[in-house]
Amino acid sequence: MPVTREQQAEIEAQRAQTASTRRVTVAELEDILYQPVPVLDHGFVRVIDYMGDDAAVVQAARVSYGKGTKKVSEDAGLIKYLMRHWHSTPFEMCEIKYHVKLPIFVARQWIRHRTANVNEYSARYSILDKEFYLPSPEHLAVQSAQNRQGRGEILKPEQAHRVLNLLREDAERCYGSYQDMLNEDEKGNVVDDEKQGLARELARMNLNLNFYTQWYWKTDLHNLMNFLRLRADAHAQYEIRVYADAMMDSLKRWTPLTYAAFVEYRQGAAHVSATGLAIIKRMLDGDKVTQENSGLSKREWAELMGVLGRTA
Amino acid sequence: MPVTREQQAEIEAQRAQTASTRRVTVAELEDILYQPVPVLDHGFVRVIDYMGDDAAVVQAARVSYGKGTKKVSEDAGLIKYLMRHWHSTPFEMCEIKYHVKLPIFVARQWIRHRTANVNEYSARYSILDKEFYLPSPEHLAVQSAQNRQGRGEILKPEQAHRVLNLLREDAERCYGSYQDMLNEDEKGNVVDDEKQGLARELARMNLNLNFYTQWYWKTDLHNLMNFLRLRADAHAQYEIRVYADAMMDSLKRWTPLTYAAFVEYRQGAAHVSATGLAIIKRMLDGDKVTQENSGLSKREWAELMGVLGRTA
Amino acid sequence: MPVTREQQAEIEAQRAQTASTRRVTVAELEDILYQPVPVLDHGFVRVIDYMGDDAAVVQAARVSYGKGTKKVSEDAGLIKYLMRHWHSTPFEMCEIKYHVKLPIFVARQWIRHRTANVNEYSARYSILDKEFYLPSPEHLAVQSAQNRQGRGEILKPEQAHRVLNLLREDAERCYGSYQDMLNEDEKGNVVDDEKQGLARELARMNLNLNFYTQWYWKTDLHNLMNFLRLRADAHAQYEIRVYADAMMDSLKRWTPLTYAAFVEYRQGAAHVSATGLAIIKRMLDGDKVTQENSGLSKREWAELMGVLGRTA
Amino acid sequence: MPVTREQQAEIEAQRAQTASTRRVTVAELEDILYQPVPVLDHGFVRVIDYMGDDAAVVQAARVSYGKGTKKVSEDAGLIKYLMRHWHSTPFEMCEIKYHVKLPIFVARQWIRHRTANVNEYSARYSILDKEFYLPSPEHLAVQSAQNRQGRGEILKPEQAHRVLNLLREDAERCYGSYQDMLNEDEKGNVVDDEKQGLARELARMNLNLNFYTQWYWKTDLHNLMNFLRLRADAHAQYEIRVYADAMMDSLKRWTPLTYAAFVEYRQGAAHVSATGLAIIKRMLDGDKVTQENSGLSKREWAELMGVLGRTA
Secondary structure (H helix, E strand, O other), X not given: OOOOHHHHHHHHHHHHOOEEEOOOOOHHXXXXXXXXXXXXXXXXXXXXXXXXXXXXXXXXXXXXXOOXXXXXXXXXXXXXXXXXXXXXHHHHHOEEEEEEEXXXXXXXXXXXXXXXXXXXXXXXXXXXOOOEOOOOHHHOEEEOOOOOOOEEEEOOHXXXXXXXXXXXXXXXXXXXXXXXXXXXXXXXOEOOOOOOOEOHHHHHHHOEOOEEEEEEEEEEHHHHHHHHHHHOOOOOOHHHXXXXXXXXXXXXXXXXXXXXHHHHHHHOOEEEOHHHHHHHHXXXXXXXXXXXXXXXXXXXXXXXXXXXXXXX | OOOOHHHHHHHHHHHHOOEEEOOOOOHHHHOOOOOOEEEOOOEEEEEEEEEOOHHHHHHHHHOOOOOOOOOHHHHHHHHHHHHHOOOOHHHHHOEEEEEEEEEHHHHHHHOOOOOOEEEEOOOOOOOOOOOEOOOOHHHOEEEOOOOOOOEEEEOOHHHHHHHHHHHHHHHHHHHHHHHHHHOEOOOOOXXXXXXXXXXXXXXXXXXXXXXXXXXXXXXXXXXXHHHHHHHOOOOOOHHXXXXXXXXXXXXXXXXXXXXXXXXXXXXXXXXXXXXXXXXXXXXXXXXXXXXXXXXXXXXXXXXXXXXXXOOO | OOOOHHHHHHHHHHHHOOEEEOOOOOHHHHOOOOXXXXXOOXXXXXXXXXXXXXXXXXXXXXXXXXXXXXXXXXXXXXXXXXXXXXXXXXXXXXXXXXXXXXXXXXXXXXXXXXXXXXXXXXXXXXXXXXXXXXXXXXXXXXXXXXXXOOEEEEOOHXXXXXXXXXXXXXXXXXXXXXXHHHOEOOOOOEOOXXXXXXXXXHHHHHOEOOEXXXXXXXXXXXXXXXXXXXXXXXXXXXHHHHHHHHHHHHXXXXXHHHHHHHHHHHHOOEEEOHHHHHHHHHXXXXXXXXXXXXXXXXXXXXXXXXXXXXXX | OOOOHHHHHHHHHHHHOOXXXXXXXXXXXXXXXXXXXXXXXXXXXXXXXXXXXXXXXXXXXXXXXOOOOOOHHXXXXXXXXXXXXXXXXXXXXOEEEEEEEEEHHHHHHHOOOOOOEEEEOOOOOOOOOOOEOOOOHHHOEEEOOOOOOOEEEEOOHHHHHHHHHHHHHHHHHHHHHHHXXXXXXXXXXXXXXOOOOEOHHHHHHHXXXXXXXXXXXXXXXXXXXXXXXXXXXXXXXXXXXXXXXXXXHHHHHHOHHHHHHHHHHHHOOEEEOHHHHHHHHHHHOOOOOOHHHHOOOHHHHHHHHHHOOOOO
């Protein structure tokens, strides 16, 4: 359960309030507004606010006075055109804000996307909760032999058991020391009058990278898609990909035409190099092209054949 | 009249539409949503959309689950604290989108604020209207003798008359040539079958810098205040300051607590140098400080005395 | 001649000075340092400074202590890998600074690339020279019938003659009025004691968009390539493409391995949509695919056939 | 010793190489180029590369052809003017690149400065060394009673001893588990053939936030000063302030005129609110102003009196 009962009550209270607005609204996204979507064992993603919709992309592209949309089919065509030709500025005219709870090592990957606004929970100011990420056994895998940045096969059960015990015991112990050093309970009361409480900004350094933090994260539609292109991808680490997958759903609800164009021209598309294009042309001309006569390295050849759905 | 009758009708139609939303709304800003505020002789600023309010700043600073606001007085105190200590990220959590019509030479100053999203009307793609800025006589001034970037006294009536004639005649003539080169009327029909129409992306180069362009401009609350701090300031050129002044009103409607803190800690505040502080301390101690014994140049001394409301 | 004799003398003086440095240096780029490369009729691009080289990209990717390069072949391989997989941050570790003289309408396109540092010559502060862009007749073309943002066939000689006369006369006249309003000659002396000189920040609005301005423009290697990908491209307007072409040469001198990877994976590459990939697979399987049974619009089909070098 | 003998040898080798360049060079900065400045117990900062100098700031402000500097006194005056009036773009024309080794919890603060380029050592790809930060006893302090984000008095010796033991034992143990899960020694060899080695991207989550990471960090002179203004400040956490202090020295070597202006107009300066200015005016007029009749809260009053060097 990623949120407490009190937190869920606050969320419900906010969901219950409605107001009238002249702004564009998106009913499909309003349906899930504020509601946390669980991710990993204690994390979540929830949409806090949004600005604009598919029509706002069209409106900005046309710099129009009115709503900028006559027919959905025209909007879809223009959005596809903008996406195909990498016209990014109209997509920057929509904005979305998330509240995310995530392990610190995931936060450290995420923050590298700089074109976003972030407010993180401060462990200088407040005490972090005792919540840490433990992978489920099916996500514990060996180091990949092919890809130095990836995972290989799943650990055998007893190996997984051993790893999970280490992770759990170390996190438990480190949190215990954290509390001991702080000499405060969760309500901020002194535990032991004989001991001095270490400053929070120092004590936090004893926590492990799998402890959860949380932040508000706001970005525009263009940069959201940049994030999703890299993170909702098979090469992304599983622990960040599950967040991106949850956000793909919010993208689909929010801007369905943009979502469709994103799938067609980004997620399902491929970038083919100059040499790759020349190879495809030769193949279409009936040439028998092999890795050896292709001009590509083995790795690039395998990547190209993968894109073309052919066995290397 | 900065918009045509058709444009005003489109605006009215959009203002008439309302929807129910779970998002935070700001009634004072909804009141003027979409409505153009006239600026200069043919320009305007209008708010197209917004995200967040004062409470959203507080909510982000606290990374809270609920609305993040118990009492207005607490919110005001926290917002003042954030502004005073230059904590900018919570203010980045609110976003606003404007539609602006403005002379090209103003647009060229404005665009230097890079942390914003922009979609400008394309003169490669479309034909610009015949609308150019002519200052009113009371804004025609001589080059300042003191400040190489500023204006001095107002032109005498016959001089102003001469200048306005030059500006008007040159703009009229250049627009005439623009149409002649395009060989198109406003509806895109060929005017003279004997002539070839020059590409729009070329013909536009004949227009003067006082012709109007327009754009959608979106930024966050923090960067909006950066813009206003520089442009709603006595040192800014009059022709951009009037836009900033109109936007100050939307800031006040949108986030009144932030607006008050902005006036207190930015617009009405002063940055005093190390030497300036030492001088103030000496003055408070009863020393007689003069420019000569101050360690400041004449210019800096005059600036400091200006800040302290004393005659230099 | 894009620079005056005095300016060329200043440039020569700076080129004549050398110093010893421990920093990485690139002899090929030093050869042209400070030297203006003429562009259009009065413009230029010149490299003013640079930081890093191909090895610095590798060094950053490896976060290494030493120079980070053992063999050129390894560096080339890593740079190709980074480019192929869109790992942009190592390329951000190199920086280049240009001085550019360019028509204002080109500057207005260029400035839309926001991830760069810019200092532009101020016409609020100084008087602009009488230099404006006149296209050569072979670059005067009609509006394209196919592409609303492009050019079609070249104007006939007498039509070109007519257009050039309009451009020249209007620019001459507007500059004359500019001087008249300023009431200053080029040295800043008052021309006519009977007249008041209009403030520079106002007078400049009478200039046409083909007048030349200049700026210092600094960016990192990654963002330089983003600029070149869009502007050294057949779809870019000719008047900005010639600047990008000149900068391609500096890229080649500065970071030859990165340049080669850029040509292979960006300039000469193609982005193929999900549907496009499915079509290529069908074609490779021997299916007869036509636009009608492809699932693509006529326009997209033509684009895909263009990429594959097949007649649509 | 923050670097190994091999690393120091690589550094020495690079320092020994010199080349001739036409670029501006700064001898004072060249003196320390590549040389690590030790920070905390295992960290360092070292300058890897730089572009520009004080004269380059002036040159950009003037958009000049030559070196842009006639007399040092004029340059100093212009730089002071630019700093005083918040003209930031000329300072953006200089660039500096650092290699930094720092604890992860410090890196997490640092990365919030988004206008910079970063390449961090990847613990997905490589194994982190066994190096973690242990504060020296004089930097172990209790939570501040006044400031929820700060430290109070120093811990008593036996309390400091207790805290250091907890930090050391937990870090030792967590690193041991990390190695155990990886089943690799430092050279990447398998330790125990019976065990499966967990993927690096997973094992890293067991490390504590006081383990060291390292990165290349590049920024421009303007944004470097933004960083230093916040981090070389008494309110910054000690563990990041020591890095900023070391970087202040490189700023002084690199651009001494800018450094002096930074100290005068940023570090030693104060921002006084509208109400604060009114109070100073009253005090200068001889009024007896107290917190009660000042219109300021107790906290703000104390801040203002601190700035004015008066006891509240």
